[in-house]
Amino acid sequence: xxxxxxxxxxxxxxxxxxxxxxxxxxxxxxxxxxxxxxxxxxxxxxxxxxxxxxxxxxxxxxxxxxxxxxxxxxxxxxxxxxxxxxxxxxxxxxxxxxxxxxxxxxxxxxxxxxxxxxxxxxxxxxxxxxxxxxxxxxxxxxxxxxxxxxxxxxxxxxxxxxxxxxxxxxxxxxxxxxxxxxxxxxxxxxxxxxxxxxxxxxxxxxxxxxxxxxxxxxxxxxxxxxxxxxxxxxxxxxxxxxxxxxxxxxxxxxxxxxxxxxxxxxxxxxxxxxxxxxxxxxxxxxxxxxxxxxxxxxxxxxxxxxxxxxxxxxxxxxxxxxxxxxxxxxxxxxxxxxxxxxxxxxxxxxxxxxxxxxxxxxxxxxxxxxxxxxxxxxxxxxxxxxxxxxxxxxxxxxxxxxxxxxxxxxxxxxxxxxxxxxxxxxxxxxxxxxxxxxxxxxxxxxxxxxxxxxxxxxxxxxxxxxxxxxxxxxxxxxxxxxxxxxxxxxxxxxxxxxxxxxxxxxxxxxxxxxxxxxxxxxxxxxxxxxxxxxxxxxxxxxxxxxxxxxxxxxxxxxxxxxxxxxxxxxxxxxxxxxxxxxxxxxxxxxxxxxxxxxxxxxxxxxxxxxxxxxxxxxxxxxxxxxxxxxxxxxxxxxxxxxxxxxxxxxxxxxxxxxxx
Numbered sequence: 001x002x003x004x005x006x007x008x009x010x011x012x013x014x015x016x017x018x019x020x021x022x023x024x025x026x027x028x029x030x031x032x033x034x035x036x037x038x039x040x041x042x043x044x045x046x047x048x049x050x051x052x053x054x055x056x057x058x059x060x061x062x063x064x065x066x067x068x069x070x071x072x073x074x075x076x077x078x079x080x081x082x083x084x085x086x087x088x089x090x091x092x093x094x095x096x097x098x099x100x101x102x103x104x105x106x107x108x109x110x111x112x113x114x115x116x117x118x119x120x121x122x123x124x125x126x127x128x129x130x131x132x133x134x135x136x137x138x139x140x141x142x143x144x145x146x147x148x149x150x151x152x153x154x155x156x157x158x159x160x161x162x163x164x165x166x167x168x169x170x171x172x173x174x175x176x177x178x179x180x181x182x183x184x185x186x187x188x189x190x191x192x193x194x195x196x197x198x199x200x201x202x203x204x205x206x207x208x209x210x211x212x213x214x215x216x217x218x219x220x221x222x223x224x225x226x227x228x229x230x231x232x233x234x235x236x237x238x239x240x241x242x243x244x245x246x247x248x249x250x251x252x253x254x255x256x257x258x259x260x261x262x263x264x265x266x267x268x269x270x271x272x273x274x275x276x277x278x279x280x281x282x283x284x285x286x287x288x289x290x291x292x293x294x295x296x297x298x299x300x301x302x303x304x305x306x307x308x309x310x311x312x313x314x315x316x317x318x319x320x321x322x323x324x325x326x327x328x329x330x331x332x333x334x335x336x337x338x339x340x341x342x343x344x345x346x347x348x349x350x351x352x353x354x355x356x357x358x359x360x361x362x363x364x365x366x367x368x369x370x371x372x373x374x375x376x377x378x379x380x381x382x383x384x385x386x387x388x389x390x391x392x393x394x395x396x397x398x399x400x401x402x403x404x405x406x407x408x409x410x411x412x413x414x415x416x417x418x419x420x421x422x423x424x425x426x427x428x429x430x431x432x433x434x435x436x437x438x439x440x441x442x443x444x445x446x447x448x449x450x451x452x453x454x455x456x457x458x459x460x461x462x463x464x465x466x467x468x469x470x471x472x473x474x475x476x477x478x479x480x481x482x483x484x485x486x487x488x489x490x491x492x493x494x495x496x497x498x499x500x501x502x503x504x505x506x507x508x509x510x511x512x513x514x515x516x517x518x519x520x521x522x523x524x525x526x527x528x529x530x531x532x533x534x535x536x537x538x539x540x541x542x543x544x545x546x547x548x549x550x551x552x553x554x555x556x557x558x559x560x561x562x563x564x565x566x567x568x569x570x571x572x573x574x575x576x577x578x579x580x581x582x583x584x585x586x587x588x589x590x591x592x593x594x595x596x597x598x599x600x601x602x603x604x605x606x607x608x609x610x611x612x613x614x615x616x617x618x619x620x621x622x623x624x625x626x627x628x629x630x631x632x633x634x635x636x637x638x639x640x641x642x643x644x645x646x647x648x649x650x651x652x653x654x655x656x657x658x659x660x
Contacts, residue, residue: 001221002036002136004214005029006207019048020062020075022206023130029210031070035137036217038365039358040069041290042134042198045123046206047083050109058109059083061124065114066395079116081107086124090177095170096324097394118395121173126192127184128202130209135198135288138220141369143195144287146378152193155223159188160216165196165382167389168290191216196382197288227375233267234274237343241475243303244344245483245532250305251349252534255335258411259534260437261482262356265345272367273340282340285381286362287369289390294362297387299338309334319388329392338363351411353437353455353481407435408639412535413481415473415526417464417518418491420444422593423542426627427488430635432456436486439477441470464491464518474525484529486638489519489564490542494596497553497603508556515560516567523571530580537580538638541568542630545588545653553607565649572647581646583637587630588653591616620655 006029014021023046030036030044045063052058061083064070068077085107089095095103104116117123123131142151152162161183166172172194183189190212192200199216203209248261272278279301286292297315300308312334320326337359339347348363350356373379390396414431418424419440428438432451439458440447447459458480462469477484492515495507523539530537543565550558565584572582591601598612605615616624630652636642637650 001225002033002138002214002217004211005032006211011207017075019046019129019206020078022046023062023078024074026130026132026206026210027064027070027073030132030134030213031073034361034365035221036134036213037070038135038362039294040067041288042070042132043117043119043123044070044133045078045120045131047129050080052109060109061086061120063120063123064117066117068114077114079104079114079120080109081116081120081124082109083124086120089121089170090125090173092170092174097169100170101395118169119172121170122176122200125173125177125180126200126202128209129204130206131200131202132209132213133198133200134213134217135290136213136217136220137287137365137369138217138224138372139193139199140196140287141224141372141376142220143193143197144369144379144381145373145376146380147376148195148380151223151376155219156191156193156216158186160191160193160199161189162193163195165194165386167386167393168197169393169395196386224372224376228372229375231271231275231371233271234342236265236270236345240343241478242528242532244347244478245529247303247305247339247341247344247347248349248482249532249534250303251335251339252411254305254309255333255349255351257333257351257406257534258485259335259349259351259482260353260356260411260413261339261347261349262353262360263345263347263479263482264360268364268367269346270342272371273346274342278340281370281374281379284370284379285384285387287366287381289382289387290396291362291366292387292391293396294337294359295366296337297384297391299340299363300336301340303339303341303344305336308336315384315388319385320392322385322388323392332391347482349482351406352435357455407433409434409436409486411435412485412533413437413439413477413483414486414488414638415439415441415477415484416488416490417441417522419459420447420450423587423590423627423630424488424490425450426631427490427540427634428457430628430631431486431488431638434635434639437481439473439480441473441491464522465513467521470518470522470525474522474529478529483532484526484537485533485535486538486540487522487526487530488540488542488634489522491518492542492557492561494554494557494600496600497607498555499553500555503555511556511560512563515557516563519564520567523567527575527578527580531575531578533579537575537578538642539568539571539575539580539582540634540637541565541582541584542634543568543584543586543649545586545651545656547586547649549656551604551607553603569647576646581642583642583645583647584649585630585633585637586649586651586653587625588619588651588656589616590625590627590630590652592627617654619653623654625652625654 014025027044043064050060061081062078166175201212252259316331348356348359370379414436416428419428420442437456441460451457460473544561546558547562547565605612
């Protein structure tokens with residue numbers, strides 16, 4: 001249930017910014033509540049005055065810029081427009097999207113400012129100082145229900161003006177310019193409800209406009225809540241991670257690029273998915289047309305991606321003539337973004353984990369609105385033609401075109417062991433920088449916060465010698481991101497030196513358990529996912545210079561790394577037919593890792609009669625090798641440069657001709 005977040009002390013801190021400061025404050029209050037706006041949705045404005053360089057005072061409209069997010073907007077997120085010039089546009093009989101965007105820029109008083117919201121004209125013609133617009137779930141539930149007219153009348157009476165659905169932008173502003181002047185003259189009118197779209201409120205102050213919005217939404221919320229029915233939540237299926245990876249592979253192929261896919265089997269998701277009528281109510285369209293950009297017109301029910309693709313292409317062909325130049329229109333990729341499956345749960349796909357998270361957020365609100373509208377008599381959103389108009393709206397297409405090119409590993413998933421420090425952390429850092437989603441495993445609890453506030457990162461605390469823990473880590477990988485593309489076997493131990501005659505049996509067994517046995521288990525667990533990687537699976541094994549050139553006192557470490565290397569060579573032979581390539585890196589003397597404590601370095605140097613400084617650079621290039629050097633080669637092995645290479649062993653050691 002929404003409630004006012006206004007705080008006098010917080011509001012006071014924004015007073016120095018004048019009208020715009022207060023506008024920023026209440027905009028952020030709206031943006032903090034996902035039941036009001038989601039991921040850049042909604043917009044706000046304030047009408048003010050500005051002085052030009054000629055000393056002339058002009059009336060201006062300060063309106064949220066396109067693409068800005070109300071949750072964290074600041075003064076720079078508002079476009080400053082000549083109010084009179086913008087309001088006049090609503091008087092035109094016709095105005096193309098391109099011309100509208102151009103005229104709004106012409107009306108701008110600030111060079112280099114943000115492009116104004118497509119709702120700028122509507123904000124301009126509303127004769128109020130502060131104006132707020134949201135896509136509040138509760139209000140949209142009322143407008144998307146079969147009983148919309150009765151529900152709106154019951155909740156608001158004559159306090160709001162109801163406007164039939166019209167495509168946002170110029171067409172909506174023109175229709176409102178026709179309807180609103182007379183309607184707003186009625187006493188007691190405090191808002192405008194746009195069918196299948198959202199709600200506008202206003203006020204002489206930012207607080208008045210904001211709290212009117214909260215009041216209207218709260219009243220709708222209370223009405224919906226009285227009719228709400230919570231569906232039962234069935235128990236989700238287990239052992240389906242390979243099915244998830246297969247679905248992700250099919251979606252990626254349909255999209256023409258790797259996709260991450262989060263899966264959710266919580267009570268609200270499963271309760272919706274397992275309804276007997278889900279194939280009906282889920283196939284009527286999104287809550288508001290602008291959601292189509294995130295979720296596609298419809299979700300996929302079940303796993304038949306080919307059928308979904310065929311249906312999307314029919315949808316495109318059936319509606320392409322609605323645009324001015326249909327022959328020039330290029331279809332978007334036909335892959336689903338939302339999948340509803342009784343075993344896999346709510347699956348949300350995107351090119352990045354952030355994209356998938358946005359899809360999840362949007363569709364959770366969609367499920368809630370669908371269920372609530374169904375309880376009010378039936379869910380009735382806009383038509384597919386209306387959806388197409390927004391999905392292929394030139395202004396929305398322009399937003400997509402402005403997105404930066406994807407990073408090389410966008411949509412791909414890597415699992416790195418020993419990722420809390422040293423080579424493992426460096427590999428995780430480099431893979432993240434190249435766009436991969438990364439799961440890091442480490443016994444150190446610091447793994448959780450190794451990369452804080454990053455949706456692309458999942459830290460898993462686990463002892464890799466515990467096969468159940470490894471299984472849980474692979475399960476978490478598949479559920480969080482959809483599958484696995486790259487596996488980096490890095491975790492290892494380097495015990496203090498000891499001659500073979502003095503070897504401690506427990507130390508030997510522990511070294512083998514960590515450096516060999518755990519990797520056998522992880523390879524076996526990862527293989528079913530790696531063979532479903534959209535671009536082919538990749539395994540990078542962190543070996544050691546001790547494999548070709550073992551040193552005295554390192555029998556356990558040398559033997560374990562030799563066994564691991566031989567394991568990798570066999571895996572390369574066995575898995576090549578599955579499109580999985582397996583390569584080995586042999587670092588030497590990488591001292592910024594957990595393996596090399598000062599005590600170990602001193603011990604190894606003494607065995608060769610060297611100082612620690614000499615030992616650190618005892619190679620042909622006389623240079624110290626770092627974890628970042630190893631990570632760069634790891635990333636290259638996962639990339640196209642090694643696309644035709646498997647079973648290779650490459651040193652990163654500064655040159656080992658001067659082996660010590």
